[in-house]
Amino acid sequence: MPMQTVRTHPIDGQKPGTSGLRKKTAVFKRPHYLENYVQSIFDGIGGVEGKTLVVGGDGRFFNDDAIQIILNMAAANDAAKCIVGQRGILSTPAVSHLIRLRRADGGLILSASHNPGGPNADFGLKYNGPNGGPATEAVTDKIFKRTTKIEIYKITASCGVDIDNLGTRNHEGMEVEVVDPVEDYAALMETIFDFDKIRALFASGFSMRFDAMHAVTGPYAHAILERKLGAAKGTVMNGTPSPDFGGGHPDPNPIWAKELMDVMYGAGAPDFGAASDGDGDRNMVVGRGAYVTPSDSLAVLCAKAHLAPGYKDGLAGVARSMPTSRAVDRVAASLGIDCFETPTGWKFFGNLLDAGKVTLCGEESAGTGSDHVREKDGLWAVLLWLNILAETKQSVADLMADLWKAHGRCYYSRHDYEDVDSDKANAMIEALRAKLPSLAGTAIAGLTVETADEFAYDDPVDGSHSAGQGLRIAFEGGARAVFRLSGTGTEGATIRIYLEQLETAADKLHMQPEEALGSVLDAALTVSDLSAKTGRVEPDVIT
Numbered sequence: 270m271p272m273q274t275v276r277t278h279p280i281d282g283q284k285p286g287t288s289g290l291r292k293k294t295a296v297f298k299r300p301h302y303l304e305n306y307v308q309s310i311f312d313g314i315g316g317v318e319g320k321t322l323v324v325g326g327d328g329r330f331f332n333d334d335a336i337q338i339i340l341n342m343a344a345a346n347d348a349a350k351c352i353v354g355q356r357g358i359l360s361t362p363a364v365s366h367l368i369r370l371r372r373a374d375g376g377l378i379l380s381a382s383h384n385p386g387g388p389n390a391d392f393g394l395k396y397n398g399p400n401g402g403p404a405t406e407a408v409t410d411k412i413f414k415r416t417t418k419i420e421i422y423k424i425t426a427s428c429g430v431d432i433d434n435l436g437t438r439n440h441e442g443m444e445v446e447v448v449d450p451v452e453d454y455a456a457l458m459e460t461i462f463d464f465d466k467i468r469a470l471f472a473s474g475f476s477m478r479f480d481a482m483h484a485v486t487g488p489y490a491h492a493i494l495e496r497k498l499g500a501a502k503g504t505v506m507n508g509t510p511s512p513d514f515g516g517g518h519p520d521p522n523p524i525w526a527k528e529l530m531d532v533m534y535g536a537g538a539p540d541f542g543a544a545s546d547g548d549g550d551r552n553m554v555v556g557r558g559a560y561v562t563p564s565d566s567l568a569v570l571c572a573k574a575h576l577a578p579g580y581k582d583g584l585a586g587v588a589r590s591m592p593t594s595r596a597v598d599r600v601a602a603s604l605g606i607d608c609f610e611t612p613t614g615w616k617f618f619g620n621l622l623d624a625g626k627v628t629l630c631g632e633e634s635a636g637t638g639s640d641h642v643r644e645k646d647g648l649w650a651v652l653l654w655l656n657i658l659a660e661t662k663q664s665v666a667d668l669m670a671d672l673w674k675a676h677g678r679c680y681y682s683r684h685d686y687e688d689v690d691s692d693k694a695n696a697m698i699e700a701l702r703a704k705l706p707s708l709a710g711t712a713i714a715g716l717t718v719e720t721a722d723e724f725a726y727d728d729p730v731d732g733s734h735s736a737g738q739g740l741r742i743a744f745e746g747g748a749r750a751v752f753r754l755s756g757t758g759t760e761g762a763t764i765r766i767y768l769e770q771l772e773t774a775a776d777k778l779h780m781q782p783e784e785a786l787g788s789v790l791d792a793a794l795t796v797s798d799l800s801a802k803t804g805r806v807e808p809d810v811i812t
């Protein structure tokens with residue numbers, strides 16, 4: 270089959286966001302759109318000649334066709350080999366693991382994560398480097414620059430390679446190895462956790478629901494939770510991946526995982542509930558009648574990780590993204606380990622993990638992970654929780670109560686204003702940014718500002734500087750409000766306001782979050798003048 274060199278021209282808007290390029294599926298399907306971006310990735314990383322790449326996605330609409338295009342382009346660009354998940358399926362953490370296990374040169378992940386899928390919904394593509402982690406900003410900058418200069422891309426005219434059946438085949442001079450998506454990942458989990466203990470927990474009658482949200486973790490959860498660990502059949506809900514995620518929004522939070530929340534807060538609720546997102550890197554944890562915020566989950570995992578065999582020697586350090594609550598900082602301080610604060614985006618954890626400075630990291634956006642891969646990992650977090658529950662024999666609610674008693678409670682909530690007119694959102698952020706230097710010491714809606722600044726990060730490993738990473742205002746008395754624009758949306762702008770209030774008094778540890786956060790919410794809305802500046806009165810999603 271002849272290799273073709275196709276003439277093209279730069280297409281606007283191919284700048285990767287927080288995690289790769291995410292657009293409407295219809296945009297990705299436009300002539301040359303995907304091809305331009307794939308060639309720009311290949312060029313941006315210095316070519317793929319002789320290299321091995323891992324390729325897989327979350328199974329959303331366009332996954333299969335996009336994989337065939339990528340394989341045709343990898344072959345035409347003289348890649349040596351592509352390792353592909355059977356039927357194109359690989360969760361994001363499984364890709365990260367395979368890159369590391371096979372010492373591949375990188376990987377391409379086809380996913381728009383928790384965004385809905387389908388012809389009228391979202392698609393995405395992300396490059397992960399040889400360490401298994403999302404490309405650093407230096408690499409995504411190179412990729413973006415290529416998109417603005419691209420003149421040709423290379424592709425073979427092949428009509429496709431079999432990715433439905435396991436095995437190795439030749440594709441236009443390139444090797445394609447189709448692998449079981451679950452096997453290697455499940456084997457890794459078995460080296461980290463005490464599967465016998467978790468098996469005994471389930472055998473003792475412990476009950477669980479895992480909501481795979483019609484997304485990629487279904488096959489992983491069936492294999493690991495039900496078949497390997499003996500959880501009752503039916504533990505996994507919505508466990509068959511579908512191209513449009515059953516018409517749902519595969520975002521594991523109390524709003525979108527309502528079906529699971531109803532089970533966990535209903536009569537006869539199981540002991541433990543969890544959910545994961547489109548590509549399997551996010552997680553939500555909920556006990557019987559006890560939702561756990563991602564920030565609190567990170568704190569509990571930090572406090573108790575040593576109970577799992579993989580972390581029995583303790584943690585080197587921990588890291589959290591800036592908007593994540595400071596609960597984990599308090600646990601880290603009590604353990605005498607470092608806690609790093611990074612910008613939003615898993616790519617910022619990579620250097621810290623590679624350098625052995627941290628073992629665990631997490632984000633308010635429902636991502637938690639460790640040095641076992643270089644991505645956040647939904648099922649890993651669920652298994653760590655299960656291992657802790659098996660060791661402590663405590664309920665989720667009791668574990669949370671213990672955490673708050675020992676370290677205080679960081680009440681936390683995120684308010685999202687979606688699809689806001691981009692100019693208005695930018696103007697609001699700009700106006701607030703301009704105010705920041707004069708805020709310290711002033712009173713806003715009854716709270717006094719302690720510090721106000723725009724977060725910037727100096728990577729302690731490679732010295733790189735990342736500016737403009739969110740506006741933060743800390744108030745006297747342990748409250749904090751953070752403002753930033755999402756980098757993962759595909760329509761308009763999404764304004765995120767992150768609210769936090771620390772309470773240490775014993776009689777204030779079991780309030781409703783809305784009540785505890787009322788003052789800081791008033792202050793955030795007053796100082797940003799959000800309603801007047803955007804015309805929005807209520808947030809679209811509160812988590």
Ligand code: G16
Nearest residue numbers: 287288382614615632634755756757
């Ligand atoms: C991605 C990144 C995360 C980040 C999240 C939210 O997650 O990998 O590190 O926290 O986006 O980003 P934003 O607030 O900019 O929308 P995912 O699960 O979407 O890949």
